[in-house]
Amino acid sequence: MSGAESPSPQSLRIDKWLWHARFFKTRSLAAKQVSEGKIRVNATKISKPARTIGPGDVLTFPQANAIRVVRVVALGERRGPAPEAQALYEDLSPPEDQPRQAPLARVGARPTKKERRRLINSRSEPLD
Template sequence: MGPARETLRIDKWLWQARFFKTRSLAARVVSAGKLRVNGTRVTKPSATVGPGDTLTFPQARRIRVVRVLALGERRGPAPEAQALYDDLTPPEESVPGAPRPEGKGRPTKKERRKFDPFRRSPLD
């Protein structure tokens, strides 16, 4: 039998890699069944992860896909945390918003009427 593979609890690794501010937040995401390890859904924060595993999970309004490169010893500074993973998340595409004034100062009443169709009503 080969050497044992190094592993770490998934909630602890997500916290050390600075994806979540607290370990309990990371555990909550895992417990809710929102994390996948190598395509398999994981629901226990005590599940282990090791180098080479691919994780898929929601973070804010994005779906993150990362490959684990190393296990951390501690929750260190951001550059140290970024060395623990390879980010495979595709870059976000910018969505064009409403047109903006050209920056010539405050728009006139006539110019503001052009933007009304793009604004939401406060009652919506």
């Protein structure tokens, strides 16, 4: 190997970048999302996985049950660990509209079988 390192590229395919940044588990899943037209680059819908992106581009795409908006900060050389992947972008996603509901806290002891039957029977009685 020579001592000179290759300069980092100025642009990278969007499917490869989404995979490097760990938004999708496989590169083919990222390419599928792009092909289906579910990803926007700088507010423009794209449908070709070979579309190149660079630092400063803003990507909008669905992930799980949320819409993600991220700004590309760096391109990356490989699909590395999560902290390395998180350094590739700045998250611009709006905060969730609805706060997550905390699990219901148990109040008191568990009802006895007799109390459960009484509760079930009170629910099934017709209201006049």
